[in-house]
Amino acid sequence: MIDFIYPLGATPLTPEEQDGLKLKHITTRGELDRWEQENIQDAIAWLKRVRNPDILNEDFILELHKRMFGKVWLWAGQFRRTDKNIGVSWLKIAIELRQLVDDAKVWVELKTYPADEIAYRFHHRLVWIHLFPNGNGRHSRLMADIILTGIFKTEAFTWGQDDLTRANDIRKQYIKALKTADQHDYTLLGEFVRS
Numbered sequence: 209m210i211d212f213i214y215p216l217g218a219t220p221l222t223p224e225e226q227d228g229l230k231l232k233h234i235t236t237r238g239e240l241d242r243w244e245q246e247n248i249q250d251a252i253a254w255l256k257r258v259r260n261p262d263i264l265n266e267d268f269i270l271e272l273h274k275r276m277f278g279k280v281w282l283w284a285g286q287f288r289r290t291d292k293n294i295g296v297s298w299l300k301i302a303i304e305l306r307q308l309v310d311d312a313k314v315w316v317e318l319k320t321y322p323a324d325e326i327a328y329r330f331h332h333r334l335v336w337i338h339l340f341p342n343g344n345g346r347h348s349r350l351m352a353d354i355i356l357t358g359i360f361k362t363e364a365f366t367w368g369q370d371d372l373t374r375a376n377d378i379r380k381q382y383i384k385a386l387k388t389a390d391q392h393d394y395t396l397l398g399e400f401v402r403s
């Protein structure tokens with residue numbers, strides 16, 4: 209069993225969720241991070257092969273998470289079934305995701321915000337909903353980048369130019385930006401995503 213040590217802002221897994229680890233030979237957080245990162249690289253390769261995906265679609269959002277974590281976790285691509293220290297009640301996840309997808313389609317169609325703002329608002333709401341037991345930050349950051357590159361044909365965010373899974377000052381800035389966005393002030397998040 210892995211000794212799960214979580215960085216600032218990470219959501220702890222329940223024992224049942226931990227049991228969903230497919231790779232029983234993993235014993236350290238470092239090994240888990242390496243396997244997850246390899247799986248994420250596979251998902252990025254898959255994205256390059258998919259032609260004109262319907263990005264703002266619930267099925268795509270779930271499939272992306274499954275592609276990112278499906279070799280590591282049994283529950284990859286499935287909504288969480290427990291409440292967490294962050295996120296909406298697990299019973300409201302599907303409703304909140306549907307509303308986010310619908311909102312984002314309107315933002316794009318009506319050009320409600322500039323491209324960057326649509327992407328980071330989408331990212332923030334996806335993190336706020338917290339669809340999955342694990343991987344929400346990495347998933348929502350990749351979704352924001354896909355919105356930028358796939359819909360707006362512009363460059364992906366730089367996300368502080370660091371690994372946001374590590375406990376460091378850049379992660380602290382990111383978490384602070386998300387918490388400020390929780391109060392409907394997106395200034396810090398808008399600055400952070402291009403830093």
